[in-house]
Amino acid sequence: MSDLKNAALLLLGRLIVRFEALRGDPGARLFGTAVSRDPYPVYEAVRAKGELVHSSMRLFMTSSHALCDRILRDPVFEAVPAGALSPVDVAEWREGRRLVNPVDESFLVLSPPDHTRLRRMVAPWFTPRGLRARAEFVDRVVDEYLDRVDGPFDLVGDFAARVPVRVIADLLGVPDDDHDAFDRWGAAMVVALDGAQDMKELRTLRDGLAEFEAFLDDLIARRRREPGEDVVSALVGRGDVDRRDLIATTELLLVAGFETTVNLIGNAVLAVVAHPEVRERLVAEPSFADAVVEETLRMDPPVQYTVRAPNTTVRLAGTTVPKGTPIALLLAGANRDPAVFADPHTFRPDRPEREHLAFSGGIHYCLGAGLARMEAAAALRGLFGRFPDLRVAGRVRRRQSRVLRGAARLPVAGGRHTMVETIS
Numbered sequence: 001m002s003d004l005k006n007a008a009l010l011l012l013g014r015l016i017v018r019f020e021a022l023r024g025d026p027g028a029r030l031f032g033t034a035v036s037r038d039p040y041p042v043y044e045a046v047r048a049k050g051e052l053v054h055s056s057m058r059l060f061m062t063s064s065h066a067l068c069d070r071i072l073r074d075p076v077f078e079a080v081p082a083g084a085l086s087p088v089d090v091a092e093w094r095e096g097r098r099l100v101n102p103v104d105e106s107f108l109v110l111s112p113p114d115h116t117r118l119r120r121m122v123a124p125w126f127t128p129r130g131l132r133a134r135a136e137f138v139d140r141v142v143d144e145y146l147d148r149v150d151g152p153f154d155l156v157g158d159f160a161a162r163v164p165v166r167v168i169a170d171l172l173g174v175p176d177d178d179h180d181a182f183d184r185w186g187a188a189m190v191v192a193l194d195g196a197q198d199m200k201e202l203r204t205l206r207d208g209l210a211e212f213e214a215f216l217d218d219l220i221a222r223r224r225r226e227p228g229e230d231v232v233s234a235l236v237g238r239g240d241v242d243r244r245d246l247i248a249t250t251e252l253l254l255v256a257g258f259e260t261t262v263n264l265i266g267n268a269v270l271a272v273v274a275h276p277e278v279r280e281r282l283v284a285e286p287s288f289a290d291a292v293v294e295e296t297l298r299m300d301p302p303v304q305y306t307v308r309a310p311n312t313t314v315r316l317a318g319t320t321v322p323k324g325t326p327i328a329l330l331l332a333g334a335n336r337d338p339a340v341f342a343d344p345h346t347f348r349p350d351r352p353e354r355e356h357l358a359f360s361g362g363i364h365y366c367l368g369a370g371l372a373r374m375e376a377a378a379a380l381r382g383l384f385g386r387f388p389d390l391r392v393a394g395r396v397r398r399r400q401s402r403v404l405r406g407a408a409r410l411p412v413a414g415g416r417h418t419m420v421e422t423i424s
């Protein structure tokens, strides 16, 4: 399909969807109109309509914790890219499969046995033992970036976005001097997760991927010659992994592990700043960071929803769902289901209910959950240890994404506190 035809169809689709949104269709409100600053009322509107709600967007939606959990664990429902709900024809940008779509071809959307084979290959880096080996490095990276900030700074650009990139780069064996470019590709590929919303985004994705793949081909060749302790070296050494699998898996780690973690750090900081009693306890008791991270994951999860489709026509919550129809599992809605969480709209890090779905569930349960928790807790400890009075010092700019929720820019200030001052 030509770019022009794609753009015309896009415009027509937008008009129809806007009309449905005005009529109150929650699917059109969520997926069809501009990204909302506050999507939570839409998740509640879905809950109020029923356990499983049909939308004019030719999809189903649910905010029910029990139903999300059940669908995630049932092999009848298979993963489809969240970008499948995007209005742009994403098949187009693959340019005859020249480029690898990290979201379409990675194990994030594959089913067994391919899913099992590929996930197993990278799993060793994410075991408790693998994570313990990284803890010190993560703390060091946090300190290093905090050493560089002084006076007002952008919490996202100057800190939250730097830490995960360094951690993933280290995991993949990317040399230090390539970090800036790596950073750029990570940002471009967020589009892959969200699905391109217009032709400009599509081009950003295409260009970012082309550049990143050229870099990966080079890195693969380098690791073949000089293997290290990293993921790419290990995959290259196996012999049973072809180039597409290797590239899709590497790209997945970047896409899945980068902006998600940036958002978790940003959302957690916003929550702490908004709750003085939480800040007070965090400053006095740095290990409280773990509970703050957990409650942020529940109340304001970086990944707001995921999508599944049944591989056969099924009856679900009293409704027939035809084979292949997307179901948007509103994880952020499920995390506020009053059937599971008492007083669900209140930020309470010491709540006993912990079974949120921020990291999804079933076979696609986030492989990097432990790493993400570790990075975010280290970031909070570091930040509020040095800047107990950290405050928002300007307009927070939200990320333009439906899947991912977080700040794109978060200006903060808070006088520098030396270790001596912090201890005294």
Ligand code: HEM
Pocket (backbone or CB within 6 Å): 079, 107, 108, 109, 119, 168, 252, 253, 256, 257, 258, 260, 261, 264, 301, 302, 303, 306, 307, 358, 359, 360, 361, 363, 364, 365, 366, 367, 368, 369, 371, 372
């Ligand atoms: C706060 C940070 C993070 C959040 C909220 C998050 C969330 C998620 C979610 C919701 C899924 C499942 C999607 C689905 O079921 O369709 C997922 C999968 C995945 N995540 Fe994360 N993630 C985070 C950080 C990370 C990190 C740091 C890494 C690795 C470096 C990572 C690697 C993965 C991988 C490889 C998968 C695919 C698992 C599979 O399909 O078997 N994630 N993540």
